[in-house]
Amino acid sequence: MLQPLMKHKSPLNKLDMNIKHYEDLKGIIKIYLPEDVTIDDIELTSHLTQELNINSANLVDIVLDVEDHFDITIEDDEIEKMETVQSAIAIIESKVIAN
Amino acid sequence: MKSQDIIAKLPYTNPFLFVDGIDEVQNDYISGHYTFKEDSFFYEGHFKDHPVTPGVILTECMAQIGLVSLGIFKLKDQDISNLTVAFTNAEVAFLKPVFPSQKVIVTSKEIFFRFNKLKCDVVLRDEQNVICVKGSLAGIFKIP
Numbered sequence: 001m002l003q004p005l006m007k008h009k010s011p012l013n014k015l016d017m018n019i020k021h022y023e024d025l026k027g028i029i030k031i032y033l034p035e036d037v038t039i040d041d042i043e044l045t046s047h048l049t050q051e052l053n054i055n056s057a058n059l060v061d062i063v064l065d066v067e068d069h070f071d072i073t074i075e076d077d078e079i080e081k082m083e084t085v086q087s088a089i090a091i092i093e094s095k096v097i098a099n
Numbered sequence: 100m101k102s103q104d105i106i107a108k109l110p111y112t113n114p115f116l117f118v119d120g121i122d123e124v125q126n127d128y129i130s131g132h133y134t135f136k137e138d139s140f141f142y143e144g145h146f147k148d149h150p151v152t153p154g155v156i157l158t159e160c161m162a163q164i165g166l167v168s169l170g171i172f173k174l175k176d177q178d179i180s181n182l183t184v185a186f187t188n189a190e191v192a193f194l195k196p197v198f199p200s201q202k203v204i205v206t207s208k209e210i211f212f213r214f215n216k217l218k219c220d221v222v223l224r225d226e227q228n229v230i231c232v233k234g235s236l237a238g239i240f241k242i243p
Contacts, residue, residue: 057187
């Protein structure tokens with residue numbers, strides 16, 4: 001008997017998300033992780049500043065790298081919404097799709 | 100915005116103010132100067148009986164002119180009475196020593212100013228126009 005697919009609680013369903021966007025973002029975040037955090041600690045729900053311990057200066061660097069990599073522009077008020085990996089991907093995908 | 104207006108807004112004072120004057124400022128460029136006082140506190144210990152301006156102090160001078168003064172100019176249309184600055188990145192090469200009572204000229208060119216983070220290419224020259232220090236510096240401007 002077939003099992004129904006697990007329903008995700010998160011608003012951004014992992015199945016809807018482009019896995020490549022997620023992997024690309026992880027690759028960018030990795031560069032700015034502090035010594036005590038590794039790429040394996042990065043999860044969709046990870047809070048960039050509180051859990052991954054990325055400081056605000058490096059958060060700017062991540063956003064600038066994201067802009068270059070995905071060829072998008074992040075506005076000043078949007079950086080504040082990029083609290084978790086998931087919310088960052090939501091912003092990236094809204095822009096990549098809009099382009 | 101005049102030189103003294105920018106210096107008055109700098110969050111530093113003696114013995115840690117390393118800006119005498121701003122000579123030119125544009126939206127993405129600044130030039131300023133400072134003369135290291137012979138009786139500056141750090142010459143007593145750096146080095147024993149052989150005073151040389153410490154690299155960290157040269158870097159600080161470059162940051163005060165090249166980052167903070169430029170940032171204050173860029174934010175001139177905003178209320179920055181409660182501005183705080185944080186030095187976040189420095190990658191510098193020290194090419195020539197700077198001795199007591201030497202005058203230095205700092206020039207800085209903006210690389211980017213996004214999300215209140217300013218990054219610049221900054222060069223410190225002596226009066227003979229020889230490059231003593233060059234590198235890139237970045238800092239965050241927080242306006243509460």
